[in-house]
Amino acid sequence: MNYRLIALDVDGTLLNDDHELTDPTIETIQEVHDQGCHIVLCTGRAPASTLPILEQLGLEGTMITHNGAVTVHADERGQSLVNEFAFDMKDIEPMLAYARREGIHFDVCTAFNMYIERISEYEKQMYKKFLISPKLVTSVSELGVRIVKFTLFAQSEVLDRVQQDWEEQKLYGDLRMIRSGELFIDVMSPEANKGNALKALAATLEIEPQEIVAIGNYYNDLEMMAFAGLGIAVENSPNDVKEAADAVTLSNNDNGVHEAIRKYFF
Known part of the structure; x- marks a missing residue:
């Protein structure tokens, strides 16, 4: 399967417990992005606290924030609102x-x-x-x-x-x-979740659900993991989140996102 989009939860998934991005994770994400894959951060954070993570990855693009309530686009001109559920x-x-x-x-x-x-x-x-x-x-x-x-x-x-x-x-x-x-x-809002926001974004990009990988660690990630063709939980997730996932990768402290991308993309 040729996956075209990776939806990444941030805290507890992409970042380790010290709220840091590791070098292997950054390098792997940049590599898969350079091959044409969309990287979308899907987080409970606000846009202002998500953008530094996107910049540290060396990327720009669309972020799903506030647990799906707000979608914004970020580039060299700044941040613009794409969608919100208020x-x-x-x-x-x-x-x-x-x-x-x-x-x-x-x-x-x-x-x-x-x-x-x-x-x-x-x-x-x-x-x-x-x-x-x-x-x-x-x-x-x-x-x-x-x-x-x-x-x-x-x-x-x-x-x-x-x-x-x-x-x-x-x-x-x-x-x-x-x-x-x-x-x-x-x-x-009852309409606001990461799955609905990811669905709307995928439609604008003309990407099918089976072309999406979603990686998360908590209950607020379940909808996006269910929508994606491949939903992956990191090892530090609660057991019922891991049971709902299609696959489980290493924990956020063991470069789980890096390991999952290496396994399913290379």
């Missing part, structure tokens, strides 16, 4: 009230900006690690903007309780709630 701030007011009451950190995102109401040193270090510079405001409810993602950041056991409470109370209404990482819960 919703009204009023749709998350019950969840905002819950997070404020329980003292759980949250942020809300438009396509290109992130807003927070408070921040401690713990959250500062998290944002620094992900190359994010959020804007501090008195109340996100007063911004008067449509948003693409609402995210909670807390310890795993706290988010376990939040998930249970919100599912029992249906606080997220018609929106979609996903666990995008052990320490993160995302709430987005």
Whole structure:
């Protein structure tokens, strides 16, 4: 099979646990790109914190960000919005009230900006690690903007309780709630996922699903892995993510993306 597009999750997949790209991974991605394969980063990150990864790979092109809620194109002229799935701030007011009451950190995102109401040193270090510079405001409810993602950041056991409470109370209404990482819960439009965004992008590029390889590590990667002709999970994925994949490669700390591309492309 001649694959024409590789969709890559970033954190926990493309990057190691130190949030670094390794030289073998960079070299292999550049080599397969030079042979004409499209490389698409598909991440929960915002465009601003995804672009440095794309630049470190020596590439430009389209990025699927905010877990599929926003697709942007990046080149020497800057970043331009290709597609977004947005919703009204009023749709998350019950969840905002819950997070404020329980003292759980949250942020809300438009396509290109992130807003927070408070921040401690713990959250500062998290944002620094992900190359994010959020804007501090008195109340996100007063911004008067449509948003693409609402995210909670807390310890795993706290988010376990939040998930249970919100599912029992249906606080997220018609929106979609996903666990995008052990320490993160995302709430987005029901249409927003990496699979739908990848499907739309592939259609514009006239690439069939069977010509796509998708590599990921977490539950927010399942839709894109299912859409692709070959869905690959890295070894550090939860067991049910690995079971849903067509194949499993080495972990993100063992150059799993590099190994998968060498195996299936060369």
